Amino acid sequence: MEWLSLAFMQRALLAALITGVTAPAIGTFLVQRRLSLLGDGLGHLAVAGVGLAFLTGTAPLPMAVAICVIGSIGIEMLRESGRASGDVGLAILFYGGLSGGLLLAGLAGQGAGTLSGYLFGSLLTVGTADLWVIAGLGTVVLVVTLGLLPQLFTVSADEPFARSIGLPARFLNILVVSLAAITVTVSMRTVGLLLVSALMVVPVATANHVVIGFRTGLLTSMGLGAVAALSGAIGSYYLNTAPGSLIVVIAIGLFALSWPLSKLLERRRRPIIEVEDVVEPALHELTESHPHVHNEHCGHLSVQHAGHVDYVHDGHRHAAHGDHYDEH
Structure with a gap:
């Protein structure tokens, strides 16, 4: 347990915990809206923000947040106006963000190797300033997500119904994708921009296997994300491997374990009907004669x-x- 006394491990564990909690929190709403791959698209867009930061000589994290939020709002507006479908918008994020990031990084004199720490995570190199930014942005995501839980659930589950009861559906939709953009950029130092979508989706899918109810599923997915993130950070110290990949592998392992558990829970929840309680439906029989006329x-x-x-x-x-x- 000597690793607990190491400053870089303390920062890594705190950053991993924040990411493990925030990613499934906003990922729950993305899964509800059938936008599970949005995290991947935003991750590629954040690469453009990192490349622009290299070119302008600014800090990568704030620049990535700004570019990612602006891009996510633009795609949401295009989707809502009907000028681009959801899959077209994701394709624009995928290819435009990644190619733009590589181009800008090249113009800044940085090769693809410089971007690898952001693409696949660099948890053990998180500094004190990075940790403060991650903690601040993570707090914003959690406060807004949990504070507006009923409204965000309504607009994610049934947007026409949300509009019919007077909710500001456009604002809430923009809020969801903006929070997703912030979460992606917060996670780029922990699991990486190419792997963050897994941490946003897999714990949510795991929770849906073992619990019933949206709020319960949200809280369970946050707990599972925290377990995967902390386990991956600690395991990477002993195994001398990349923390981001180990975190995702652990999350997928928890999902695999939840499958047989869900079957067992389903059997226990299923009501048992005794044979003697089953009543056969009455059959219609034709009477032989019936001289009396009913009225x-x-x-x-x-x-x-x-x-x-x-x-x-x-x-x-x-x-x-x-x-x-x-x-x-």
């Missing part, structure tokens, strides 16, 4: 049944069908 004044009790009237007669219910009566 509302015949003196027999009438009972409404499936769109017609049954009359109680000699312990049975009779119903007029054409030129005869059926016995129920």
